[in-house]
Amino acid sequence: MVESFDRKRLAPLKDTVAVVGVGETDYGADYRGSGGKAVAKGEARYDSYTLASRALKRALDDAGLNKDEIDGLCTGPTLSGERASELWGLNPRWSGSGDAAQCIIEAAMAINCGLCTTVALVYGNAQRSMDTAYGGARVTGGGITSYFYYAPWGMTSQGALYALFFQRHKLLYGTTDEQLGSIAVAFRKHACMNPNAVMQKPLSLDDYMKAPYVAEPLRLFDYCLINDGGVAIILRRADMAKALKHPPVMVSGFGWSEENVDATQLRPRLKDFYHTAHRGVAAQVYPMAGVTPRDVDVFATYDSFSVHLLASLEGFGFCKEGEGGAFVQNGRIEIGGELPCNTSGGMLSESYMQSWNHQPELVRQLRGGLGARQVQGAAVAQYVHDVAGKCKSIIYTRGG
């Protein structure tokens, strides 16, 4: 395919926007409630707006900014931007919505176009309290046909779609269950170093292998949590990002590429492992940031299922296609290893915030001072977002 993006236009956007504030709710407390036990599904506690509001206040405090300095707003699911603005007394000049990476890219573009200077990106989700279903008869369709089209054959759930993906990976490359298990084990190890993570109980490979299958070959610990929480991120024009509470973290690169043709019949998922989308994003994000995969000190990927990590490591060139299983073993993706991945515990073990939670973690890794969880000398952090082939990536670097 002809390169349809213009490097000359993308490259000057490097380091023009900075992250100046991050905040999130107390995931563990939101999950366990005051009695210390897990809040029952369907037992409503706080709504999405309450959770999002708390995160926003923390992110503003973290930045040392007043809410009146916000002139742009991006809201993630399940919030309405209109209602959120009213609730927080904001009249943004520019507003947008989407997933975390999409909001970061769109906000960076809006800031660069001069539409606004300081954007709050806010997410809140009471999905556990609301008893949100990701499979079966109660699942809501949304725009993804494959989510519900195959119900008459008993085929449903995002997890099962990734089970088909992993089964195919096993068939083609001989990837083993133990290799996949290394991912859940590493992320849990990281969660145990993160006081804000929901899951604090160590997980061994043996525990992983003994856990029941949900959609075979995926087991319980290959699945992300379903919990309530909120996350907020404050982005600001780089020249206005100095002399705040923390040194700025620069948005140094981004990329966006989707793989939707024949998606509902699962072709890009099972025949390509979404690598075409990964390669499309890699061709943008690395040259823009002026780095290569070798320069990445800390990595995070969307991990609604453990399998996502195999796909993104292979697709972004950290290893060859089919070699993801070997790559994730022997502590290589753990803190202290050569490519620490999902160092907060990710959505498998920290909090299922549909990837919003990965951004504060990467920002804090670059700020430094995370104690045992700190990736020593972290200067380049990459986030990869790949939800069913709609792929984006952000590269953050340490600002001056």
Place this chain on the structure above:
Amino acid sequence: MATARPIRSMDPYAEQFWAFTQKKELRLQQCSDCSKFRWPPGPTCDKCLSDAFEWAAIAGRGKVLSWTTFRRKYFEEYPAPHTAFVLELDEGPLFVSYPVDLDPADLREGMVVSLRWTDGEDKFGSYNLPVFGPPSP
């Protein structure tokens, strides 16, 4: 009485697809301009954007690409364990179905399977559900 199944997603194209199954015919839309087969049913050809098509009968043969066994019940109509698989049809599209007359433990990559029918019923009525098993001798 036909076997209860989880509800089908219906639109005018899906209605036509299921109407053919009443006669135990597995037909997919084939673009009248560029001949590409498409599935699931829909209004346009994603290759050439033509909205001209015919419901073409297909051979009903495919190769196993991947599968999953549900160990947790998601639908009342499908108690666990339930195995679903994805086939690559001879005509090109991938097709989700489930194996019959075949032990899931015997599934292999690239295994050839062929069309069978079983019954189904939901609030839209009774119909025949295309499923796949070992090729007839």
